[in-house]
Amino acid sequence: MANHLSEVDIIFVGGGTAACAAAGRLAAANPGLEILLVEQGPNxxxxxxxxxxxxxxxHLAPDSKSALFWQGNKSDAVNGRGPVVASGGILGGGxxxxxxxxxxxxxxxxDDWKTPGWAAKDLIPLxxxxxxxxLGPGLEVHGYNGPIHVSYSNYYFHVAQEYLDVITRRGVPLVEDLWDLKTGHGCQRLPKYIHPTTGRRQDAAHCYIHPQANNTSLHILTKTQVVRVLFDGIKAIGVQCSGIGCAERLSKLGVPVVSDLPDVGSHYEDHSSLIPLFHIGDDVETLDCVIEQDPGFMGKYVPEFAEGRGYLTSNANDAGGKLRPSPEELKEMGPAFQAVFKQKFEQAPDEPVLIQTLFNGxxxxxxxxxxxxxxxxxxxxQAYPTSRGHVYITSTDPYAAPxxxxxxxxxxxxxxxxIWAYKQCRATNANAAGCVRLDGPPPTEIEDLVYTDEDNAAVEEFIREGAGTTWHSIGTIPMRPKEQGGCVDSRLNVYGTTNLKVADLSIVPGNVGANTNSTALVIGEKAAILIAEDLGLNVP
Known part of the structure; x- marks a missing residue:
């Protein structure tokens, strides 16, 4: 970035997934637009x-320089644990x-968001x-000219096929495209954000920002923490706690109130998850050798990766499914979830109750x-948890823990x-195909395990002791009408301010039955269009 830069047209605070998509689109379409992207982490x-x-x-190592780790409050619901949630701490974010x-x-x-301009018909094109x-030409719901490449990668762990063999024998249909926007129950070999030729990850910064290295109007400032938004009255004029949120909470901390939005920081959601561990045969290929940094292994596979092939082109997530309970299973899931199913899932067959993926390692x-x-x-x-949390500031010190x-x-x-999810994966892995390599097909007769009340109590204890994050934090600045607890409008404007928008996963007013990366990218693409419209510009 030029040292003399003192004025720009747009400042993106945080260089995460959505910001990279928005800034990249705007910069490419409008080369004269001065854009500054500020990221607290490294390039x-x-x-x-x-x-x-x-x-x-x-990136999940305790000494990681690319992730931020947020300490949650201790809670009786998770047996007194204080869950730690990671988020992206590097350009490109998550x-x-x-x-x-x-x-x-x-x-x-x-469509469930019920927000003008954000329905499925508006966002599917994005x-x-x-x-x-x-993974297949001419499919109406997929794109073929975008910056993000989607493939199976160039390495397939064979245990994934054995997982699919077993889960299909348990009645889950094998489908061609699990992510066709309408399938709510099925399994398949999983696609990845990995380039099919180079084997490289397809992150937002490398796909939207770095290809514009010669764009002198796109400025990237890394290792820089923004601590406050500057206001002239209610108009955001620069970046330097900003006074937007619950007036009572802010006043107690001595923060001058710019816009009283009581729900800022409330309605926190994540996809709660349970990730049991299973021992498999010592001859089964896993990513454990990479995790352990085995020198013999790395010496072999690093050169292969340079050619776009081998172990390191894989994320070891080769198979999975979207699952909904059968009527018989639903009867056993208890009245609390049965009520949720009736209200949320009964009329929405495209929405899974559970997303299950195999990780080989x-x-x-x-x-x-x-x-x-x-x-x-x-x-x-869990695709649509009903539990909610919050994230509130505790001090005028922007570095204080929330x-x-x-x-x-x-x-x-x-x-x-x-509990139902545990039983599903336990049944799958109780079969030999989930544990060791077989010379022949898995058994055709698969019997469900039987659980007593005592067993169910033990499973619940196991869940409360072990369930945690999927690193999919959303919802703390929801996009909905202000009178319904909203913080931003359908054009991403923060209520009670001007010149200030929010464009990341915090605006999501209702959870999505998927990992959140694609939603973040769509938010970035939509933000680019809205910002361009506000400025009288265009983003093709």
């Missing part, structure tokens, strides 16, 4: 741990450090716009498992879902 340009999918777990899993919401997710889809602390053993995990991700309540498992209906 991700050509950082090996970012562009190498197989190194993704390095898209630079996530598991590179390609997922997309149900079409009804967008979902197509962001991607170049390599163990991403917890190595001290928890025996040396030299191989493991796999099955992530059970009052962060994750809300995990506050509602019994969420526990009911994860």
């Amino acid at each position: 991700n340009l050509n950082e090996p741990t970012v562009f190498t999918p197989g190194l993704m777990l390095t 898209s630079s450090i996530n598991f590179a899993m390609y997922t997309r919401p149900a079409a009804s997710d967008f 979902l197509r716009k962001i991607e170049t889809y390599h 163990f991403f917890g602390p190595r001290s928890m498992v025996p040396d030299g053993k191989r493991f796999m995990m099955i992530a059970n991700i 009052d962060f309540d994750t809300g995990f498992l506050n509602e019994q209906s969420d526990v009911d879902v994860l």
Whole structure:
């Protein structure tokens, strides 16, 4: 960035996924527009741990320089634990450090927002716009000329096929496109945000920002923390706690109130998850060797990755499904979830209750498992939890830890879902195909395990002790009418201010039945259009 820069047209505070998409689109379409993108973390340009999918777990290490770790409050709902939630702390945000899993919401997710300009008919074109889809030509719901490449990558862990064999024998249909915006129950080999030729991760910064290195009007400032928005009255004029939020809470902290929005920081959501660990045969390929940084392994596969092939082109998430309970299973899930199902899911067959993915390896602390053993995990991700938390400031010091309540498992209906999820993955992995490599097909007769009341109580205890984050934080500045607790309008303007918009996952007014990366990209694309319209410009 030029040292003499003192005035710009647009400032993006935070260089996350949505911001990179919005800034990149605006800069490419309007080269004379002076844009400043400010990111508190480092630049991700050509950082090996970012562009190498197989190194993704390095970002969750305690000494990570690319992730931010937020300490949640202790809660009885999770047996007195204080869950820790990670978020992106590098240019590109979560898209630079996530598991590179390609997922997309149900079409009804967008319609459920009930926000003008944000219905499925408005956002599906943007979902197509962001991607170049390599898994089948001519599909109406997919795009073929976007900056983000979608593929299977160039490496397939064979245990994924065994997982699919077993889960389909358990009655889950194998589908061609799980992310067609209408399928709510099925399984498939999972696509990834990975380039099919280079094997590189497709993060927002490398796909939207870095290709414009020669654009002298696009300025990137990294390792810089924005601590406050400057206002002239209610007009945002620059960046330097900003006085927007609950007036009572702000006044107690001595923060001058600019706009009284009581719901700022409330309605925090995440996809609560349960990720059990399973031991598998020592001859089964997993990502454990990468996690352990085995020198023999790395010496072999790093050169292969340079050619766009091999282990390191994979995120080890090769198979998974979107699941809804059968009528018989629903009867066993308890009255709390049954009420939720009737209200939320009964008339929405495109919305899954659970997202399940196979991870070929163990991403917890190595001290928890025996040396030299191989493991796999099955992530059970609750698509639409009913529990809510909050994130509130505690001081005028912008670096002070927030009052962060994750809300995990506050509602019994969420526990009911994860009990069912545990039983699903336990049944799958009780079969040999989920545990060891087979020379022949998995068994054709698969019997469900039977659980007593005592068993169910033990499973609930296991869940309250182990359930946690999926790193999908949303909803603390919701886009809805102000009288309904909203903080921004349909054009992303913060109520009670001018010149100030919010464009990230905090605006999402209702959860989505998918990992949140695609939604963040769509928010960025939509923000670029809205900002351009406000300025009398155009984004094709």
